[in-house]
Amino acid sequence: MKDVQRLAIVDPSDATREPLRNLLLGVETVWLEAECSRYEFFVDVVKQSTPDIVVVALDTDHTKALQLIQQLTAEMPKLPILAVSSRGDGQSILQALRAGAKEFLTAPVVLEELLTALQRLRASRGGPDGTPSANGQGHSQSLVISVIGSRGGVGSTSIAVNLGCNLAQDANFNVALIDLDLALGDVDVALDLIPDYTLADVAMNVDRLDMAFLRRSLCKHACGLSVLPHPVQMEDISLIHEDHLGRVINLLRASYSHLIFDLSKRYTPTDMTAMRASDVVLLVCQLELTSLRNVVRMLHSFSQEEALAEKIRVVVNRVGSDDCDISLKKAEETIGRSIYWQVPNDYKAVLGSRNAGEPLLTHAPRSKAQQSLQGLANALCGKDQQPAPKKERRSFFSFR
Numbered sequence: 001m002k003d004v005q006r007l008a009i010v011d012p013s014d015a016t017r018e019p020l021r022n023l024l025l026g027v028e029t030v031w032l033e034a035e036c037s038r039y040e041f042f043v044d045v046v047k048q049s050t051p052d053i054v055v056v057a058l059d060t061d062h063t064k065a066l067q068l069i070q071q072l073t074a075e076m077p078k079l080p081i082l083a084v085s086s087r088g089d090g091q092s093i094l095q096a097l098r099a100g101a102k103e104f105l106t107a108p109v110v111l112e113e114l115l116t117a118l119q120r121l122r123a124s125r126g127g128p129d130g131t132p133s134a135n136g137q138g139h140s141q142s143l144v145i146s147v148i149g150s151r152g153g154v155g156s157t158s159i160a161v162n163l164g165c166n167l168a169q170d171a172n173f174n175v176a177l178i179d180l181d182l183a184l185g186d187v188d189v190a191l192d193l194i195p196d197y198t199l200a201d202v203a204m205n206v207d208r209l210d211m212a213f214l215r216r217s218l219c220k221h222a223c224g225l226s227v228l229p230h231p232v233q234m235e236d237i238s239l240i241h242e243d244h245l246g247r248v249i250n251l252l253r254a255s256y257s258h259l260i261f262d263l264s265k266r267y268t269p270t271d272m273t274a275m276r277a278s279d280v281v282l283l284v285c286q287l288e289l290t291s292l293r294n295v296v297r298m299l300h301s302f303s304q305e306e307a308l309a310e311k312i313r314v315v316v317n318r319v320g321s322d323d324c325d326i327s328l329k330k331a332e333e334t335i336g337r338s339i340y341w342q343v344p345n346d347y348k349a350v351l352g353s354r355n356a357g358e359p360l361l362t363h364a365p366r367s368k369a370q371q372s373l374q375g376l377a378n379a380l381c382g383k384d385q386q387p388a389p390k391k392e393r394r395s396f397f398s399f400r
């Protein structure tokens with residue numbers, strides 16, 4: 001709990017304090033230390049509860065509220081103050097900032113703006129060494145990974161699911177897998193999950209989405225991975241717009257240390273939104289002509305967008321299968337870049353685990369595929385490699 005921000009709020013009006021409180025209670029990284037309904041008592045409340053941040057709602061009485069901010073600033077100069085008012089004009093903002101507030105939010109407060117303000121306050125306070133705490137919580141620290149295939153059946157879902165399950169084994173991580181193969185996704189089947197909610201429910205409620213609702217919408221697998229499946233009804237796909245997804249991603253970033261998107265192979269606007277929001281895009285292929293040709297085409301298309309092109313990592317799946325008619329060296333020459341990771345062909349383990357609806361780490365923990373995908377998870381979060389593999393198997397674990 002070391003990265004929780006402890007807040008105290010003052011707002012004499014029940015009508016605005018309640019929604020603000022509910023919003024704050026939904027944020028996992030916030031602990032509401034104290035709530036006060038009188039400006040005149042608040043300094044004492046703050047002295048007793050010693051919060052990390054205080055929130056002062058101005059609207060009941062601007063003059064009193066600004067005096068309070070001045071007093072708090074004079075007595076506790078290091079305490080960050082967040083002012084909230086429905087009057088978001090330049091003059092009001094300036095008055096609050098001049099009185100000593102560090103941040104100003106316009107009421108009714110929107111969750112993303114609150115999170116961004118809290119993030120900025122966290123960053124400005126910093127850790128012991130003055131740097132923001134890196135806890136995997138919050139906007140800038142989450143690792144967002146998209147998995148996209150270079151044709152159907154190339155293994156993207158198998159990789160996305162098992163990557164997610166492996167990452168979720170780290171007790172410090174909070175990992176969510178979002179099935180963005182909206183029409184034909186099968187993450188739920190791969191993990192034998194029967195979800196109460198899907199992405200369609202989240203999209204339908206996007207305007208009144210809060211953190212608590214969003215977290216409830218994800219279903220948790222026994223291995224620790226949280227999953228948001230694709231819509232059950234095909235006709236619900238049209239409910240999901242890319243701007244919805246952008247909002248959902250921002251909120252999920254605040255709650256999860258790792259987000260993984262299993263994308264469709266149709267380059268839909270939602271796929272593009274997810275890739276743009278990602279830190280890493282795993283482009284999955286196999287050592288055969290159609291798949292590699294598509295990698296070349298996809299890389300060419302992504303190269304139009306520099307920020308996107310830099311994120312692409314090529315992952316070759318099913319290395320060693322009878323269908324591999326192209327060598328790794330030739331594949332690298334063809335696509336013009338090095339291969340980031342190789343996953344061995346492991347038909348029995350992968351198909352068996354898919355049919356059983358279980359991740360590899362429980363179904364076939366010692367299998368070659370599981371070892372490789374565990375290595376991929378470690379490599380992506382900068383952890384040490386597996387113990388040095390035997391020489392002849394090196395290629396399966398190599399990280400370039």
Ligand SMILES: Nc1ncnc2c1ncn2[C@@H]1O[C@H](COP(=O)(O)OP(=O)(O)O)[C@@H](O)[C@H]1O
Nearest residue numbers: 149152153154155156157158345346347350351
């Ligand atoms: N490394 C692997 N070794 C053997 N079979 C695999 C491997 N990866 C995936 N498969 C098999 O390939 C099929 C398609 O995989 P899937 O992950 O659903 O692909 P996609 O999501 O790209 O359509 C599945 O039957 C799966 O069992």
Ligand SMILES: [Mg+2]
Nearest residue numbers: 156157181186
């Ligand atoms: Mg798939």
